[in-house]
Amino acid sequence: MARSNSKLTNFTIISVLVLFCSSFTSTEAYDPLDPNGNITMKWDVMSWTPDGYVAVVTMYNFQQYRHIQAPGWKVGWTWTKKEVIWSMMGAQATEQGDCSRYKAALPHCCKKDPTIVDLLPGTPYNQQIANCCKGGVINSWAQDPGNAASSFQVSVGAAGTTNKTVKVPKNFTLKAPGPGYTCGPAKIVKPTRFVSADLRRVTQAMMTWNVTCTYSQFLSQKTPTCCVSLSSFYNDTIVPCPTCTCGCQNNITQPGSCVKDNSPYLAAAIAAQKNSYTPLVQCTQHMCPIRVHWHVKLNYQDYWRVKISITNFNYMMNYTQWNLVVQHPNLDNLTKIFSFNYKSLTPYGTINDTAMLWGVKFYNDLLMQNGPLGNVQSELLLRKDTDTFTFDKGWAFPRRIYFNGDNCVMPPPDAYPWLPNSSPRWTVSLLPIVAFLATLTFLFSHP
Numbered sequence: 001m002a003r004s005n006s007k008l009t010n011f012t013i014i015s016v017l018v019l020f021c022s023s024f025t026s027t028e029a030y031d032p033l034d035p036n037g038n039i040t041m042k043w044d045v046m047s048w049t050p051d052g053y054v055a056v057v058t059m060y061n062f063q064q065y066r067h068i069q070a071p072g073w074k075v076g077w078t079w080t081k082k083e084v085i086w087s088m089m090g091a092q093a094t095e096q097g098d099c100s101r102y103k104a105a106l107p108h109c110c111k112k113d114p115t116i117v118d119l120l121p122g123t124p125y126n127q128q129i130a131n132c133c134k135g136g137v138i139n140s141w142a143q144d145p146g147n148a149a150s151s152f153q154v155s156v157g158a159a160g161t162t163n164k165t166v167k168v169p170k171n172f173t174l175k176a177p178g179p180g181y182t183c184g185p186a187k188i189v190k191p192t193r194f195v196s197a198d199l200r201r202v203t204q205a206m207m208t209w210n211v212t213c214t215y216s217q218f219l220s221q222k223t224p225t226c227c228v229s230l231s232s233f234y235n236d237t238i239v240p241c242p243t244c245t246c247g248c249q250n251n252i253t254q255p256g257s258c259v260k261d262n263s264p265y266l267a268a269a270i271a272a273q274k275n276s277y278t279p280l281v282q283c284t285q286h287m288c289p290i291r292v293h294w295h296v297k298l299n300y301q302d303y304w305r306v307k308i309s310i311t312n313f314n315y316m317m318n319y320t321q322w323n324l325v326v327q328h329p330n331l332d333n334l335t336k337i338f339s340f341n342y343k344s345l346t347p348y349g350t351i352n353d354t355a356m357l358w359g360v361k362f363y364n365d366l367l368m369q370n371g372p373l374g375n376v377q378s379e380l381l382l383r384k385d386t387d388t389f390t391f392d393k394g395w396a397f398p399r400r401i402y403f404n405g406d407n408c409v410m411p412p413p414d415a416y417p418w419l420p421n422s423s424p425r426w427t428v429s430l431l432p433i434v435a436f437l438a439t440l441t442f443l444f445s446h447p
């Protein structure tokens, strides 16, 4: 009897594990913590010109925690007819292209597939429009909704001059500045209405279309970029990031893939990699640009305390306005957070087990490149719920962590530090299910 029980529970464990794994791999293009996250690009045709139109293009970053940091966004599209860009405000095309068919006045850009970049801060005022000129940096919706949009104005020639003859551009692309975003087709929508500042007059666009772009971590980077290590006051073991999380130290197949700390070649390696978005990391066993460490620090009567440290191993990047998203069931009762900002995210309405953390402006909102300043840290004070709280079976460790919107790889659950005298055989989430099924089996086999 005992034998058939153990067979069935083994089978259960395997099938539950398979379910778990498949649910993780299928989340690649869809972000469960920000299911509606997208960047929407809205084109408002504000007026007609003799041979075309003037449009204001605004990008809204509707993503909760994924921002676009320096060196900023690059937007592209393909014209459907022979359109040209006469002039732009608040942004510019990177290349003029072949304008030889124009004799007198020369257009700003004649390329069939222009690439547009934002202007830099400090642009003369007569070339600016509202929400422009931030070097392509766009904040995330949760972190700073006031800076989550970016605009430019474009004057298009050789286009239609009525809402029937204008053809919307095709094949929109958004680089941030690397790959990761996929844009859908432009959809003509109801013309935007603009309300004047004193609310006494409403005007509207001649024509409006929207383009929605969504992010996929898989398109952005084939390998992970972040990992998690764990420790606790009740066990001396420090569980490191899994080996080879973001790559392996193998200088035969990939020479120069990492640089040892204090290496005399560091400056040369950084110079060789300039202008590329590939990270240049310090040699570690995990090879990740970012490591997040979660330390269960103290246990009080009604509270417990966690210390979080983020370390930058990348020599090529100062992370500006970085953010962290953490999922843990006890974050619904976060009592105090030290030296980071905090906002509760509720992707599914009511369950607030997910928190977004980010740096305090001018104090630690800049995570410097690898080196003595390449880390930031904070402590969380959480109030215990006596029904669920336990240090057993890794409960005190996070379920999920994202850095700048990218998933951080956790150590395998059976490696978590465990309480002295407890067995790690049953991991957190499997135990109740397995126990329940085992009970059922027992009941059925004893009629």
Ligand SMILES: *[C@@H]1O[C@H](CO)[C@@H](O)[C@H](O)[C@H]1NC(C)=O
Binding pocket: 036, 037, 038, 039, 040, 062, 212
């Ligand atoms: C984009 O995000 C906004 C804000 O969350 C949402 O209202 C809109 O439906 C989203 N668009 C798409 C196409 O998902």
Ligand SMILES: *[C@@H]1O[C@H](CO)[C@@H](O)[C@H](O)[C@H]1NC(C)=O
Binding pocket: 163, 164, 188, 206, 207, 208
């Ligand atoms: C174009 O303009 C006409 C008249 O102003 C309006 O009825 C129509 O809905 C507009 N079409 C689009 C696609 O905006």
Ligand SMILES: *[C@@H]1O[C@H](CO)[C@@H](O)[C@H](O)[C@H]1NC(C)=O
Binding pocket: 078, 079, 080, 170, 171
């Ligand atoms: C848009 O992209 C698709 C697929 O990449 C291509 O077949 C199509 O020709 C492109 N359209 C234009 C107008 O370039």
Ligand SMILES: *[C@@H]1O[C@H](CO)[C@@H](O)[C@H](O)[C@H]1NC(C)=O
Binding pocket: 040, 042, 060, 189, 190, 209, 210
């Ligand atoms: C188009 O985008 C704007 C700005 O994001 C939004 O307010 C509007 O609702 C969108 N229209 C549609 C039909 O999605």
Ligand SMILES: *[C@@H]1O[C@H](CO)[C@@H](O)[C@H](O)[C@H]1NC(C)=O
Binding pocket: 249, 250, 251, 252, 283
């Ligand atoms: C690279 O290879 C050389 C020779 O095989 C070895 O001495 C060196 O330690 C290796 N470096 C790293 C970072 O593995």
Ligand SMILES: *[C@@H]1O[C@H](CO)[C@@H](O)[C@H](O)[C@H]1NC(C)=O
Binding pocket: 315, 316, 317, 318, 368, 369
């Ligand atoms: C990071 O910032 C420091 C100080 O401003 C600067 O010296 C360094 O070059 C920056 N590193 C990168 C990769 O931009």
Ligand SMILES: *[C@@H]1O[C@H](CO)[C@@H](O)[C@H](O)[C@H]1NC(C)=O
Binding pocket: 331, 332, 333, 334, 344, 352
């Ligand atoms: C979580 O939600 C509950 C109920 O909606 C609320 O009382 C509590 O303050 C929230 N906790 C946090 C940390 O936002």
Ligand SMILES: *[C@@H]1O[C@H](CO)[C@@H](O)[C@H](O)[C@H]1NC(C)=O
Binding pocket: 332, 333, 383, 384, 385, 386
């Ligand atoms: C937080 O903890 C207190 C004390 O245990 C409890 O009264 C309150 O309901 C908890 N809040 C949530 C959102 O769980």
Ligand SMILES: *[C@@H]1O[C@H](CO)[C@@H](O)[C@H](O)[C@H]1NC(C)=O
Binding pocket: 235, 236, 237, 239, 414, 415, 416, 417, 418, 419, 420, 421
């Ligand atoms: C601490 O946890 C590790 C597993 O990560 C385990 O091997 C070790 O025995 C634990 N130490 C104690 C004192 O229980």
